[in-house]
Amino acid sequence: MNVDWRALARLRATFLDGTAGAKDYWHSESDLDSYDQTFGQRIRWKWDYVLAELQRRHWSPPAGSVLDWGCGTGVASRAFLHHFGNADRVVLADRSPLAMRFAAQKLGGTSVWLEAKPGPATVMLLSHVLTELAPSVLAELLALVRQATAVVWVEPGTFAVSRQLIALREQLRGEFQLVAPCPHQRGCGLLAAGNERHWCHFFAPSPPKVFTHSDWARFGKLAGIDLRSLPVSYLVLDKRPVPSAEPVRALGRARVYKAHALVLECVPNGVRERRVTKRESPDLFRRLKKNKIP
Numbered sequence: 001m002n003v004d005w006r007a008l009a010r011l012r013a014t015f016l017d018g019t020a021g022a023k024d025y026w027h028s029e030s031d032l033d034s035y036d037q038t039f040g041q042r043i044r045w046k047w048d049y050v051l052a053e054l055q056r057r058h059w060s061p062p063a064g065s066v067l068d069w070g071c072g073t074g075v076a077s078r079a080f081l082h083h084f085g086n087a088d089r090v091v092l093a094d095r096s097p098l099a100m101r102f103a104a105q106k107l108g109g110t111s112v113w114l115e116a117k118p119g120p121a122t123v124m125l126l127s128h129v130l131t132e133l134a135p136s137v138l139a140e141l142l143a144l145v146r147q148a149t150a151v152v153w154v155e156p157g158t159f160a161v162s163r164q165l166i167a168l169r170e171q172l173r174g175e176f177q178l179v180a181p182c183p184h185q186r187g188c189g190l191l192a193a194g195n196e197r198h199w200c201h202f203f204a205p206s207p208p209k210v211f212t213h214s215d216w217a218r219f220g221k222l223a224g225i226d227l228r229s230l231p232v233s234y235l236v237l238d239k240r241p242v243p244s245a246e247p248v249r250a251l252g253r254a255r256v257y258k259a260h261a262l263v264l265e266c267v268p269n270g271v272r273e274r275r276v277t278k279r280e281s282p283d284l285f286r287r288l289k290k291n292k293i294p
């Protein structure tokens with residue numbers, strides 16, 4: 001990695017102190033490059049996880065234009081084109097002209113438009129933008145989302161952001177089919193009484209190099225994150241009929257005890273806790289134990 005560690009520390013502070021929405025924080029191409037190799041790379045692994053699931057489920061995007069809104073360095077559109085091939089037109093939108101130019105360069109030969117205030121597109125990609133949007137900006141963004149045929153929205157797997165995404169799911173589900181991660185089209189089971197402390201999140205895999213490379217160790221320390229863990233919340237919407245989903249979806253990580261584990265499962269009639277015992281299901285218990293992060 002050839003990164004500007006001071007710039008990364010500044011970006012991290014901006015992301016954490018709640019000021020990221022207030023003003024453009026991309027000062028130079030070097031900021032963007034450093035982000036792209038670190039924060040952005042981790043986001044790319046989340047996109048790869050989500051898009052691989054969509055491919056496994058035989059979902060494919062509608063033909064037409066793709067809009068990467070709040071594109072930053074363009075991680076989302078790069079991942080999307082990598083998984084689903086070229087689009088008729090890719091629009092990169094960000095309040096930062098520097099970021100749009102950087103993202104366009106990274107995309108290379110694709111036909112790319114840079115638009116600070118974009119119009120509607122067939123497919124909308126949204127990645128790690130929710131924490132930075134004032135309510136008025138979110139309202140404008142939702143107007144665009146409503147005009148898309150399909151939307152792939154990937155966010156951090158934190159409690160607060162997941163709960164925001166669930167609220168958006170509820171606003172949009174009358175107009176779109178829910179492709180993922182939901183196993184049903186009904187109201188979100190996490191909104192039922194008793195589930196207030198849970199949130200909808202999953203863990204994307206981190207490649208082995210993050211455990212062995214000293215720069216990744218340094219980044220983990222600087223960012224204050226556990227590199228083994230790549231929590232992600234996401235929502236995929238489509239106005240077309242969608243492939244059927246798995247009927248059961250495990251949320252988050254199992255809580256593993258000495259002889260049993262508790263797994264939170266989302267099923268068509270709600271969210272339930274399943275008890276897996278070592279005695280009755282030794283293989284599953286072992287797998288759950290292996291995935292546990294202390």
Ligand SMILES: C[S@@+](CC[C@H](N)C(=O)[O-])C[C@H]1O[C@@H](n2cnc3c(N)ncnc32)[C@H](O)[C@@H]1O
Binds near residue numbers: 073074075076126132
């Ligand atoms: C955390 S970055 C995420 C960048 C990229 N989507 C990713 O996942 O790596 C958030 C991006 O949203 C952009 N942004 C924030 N507020 C915006 C606004 N009101 N309009 C357009 N872009 C905005 C920022 O400039 C930044 O590039």
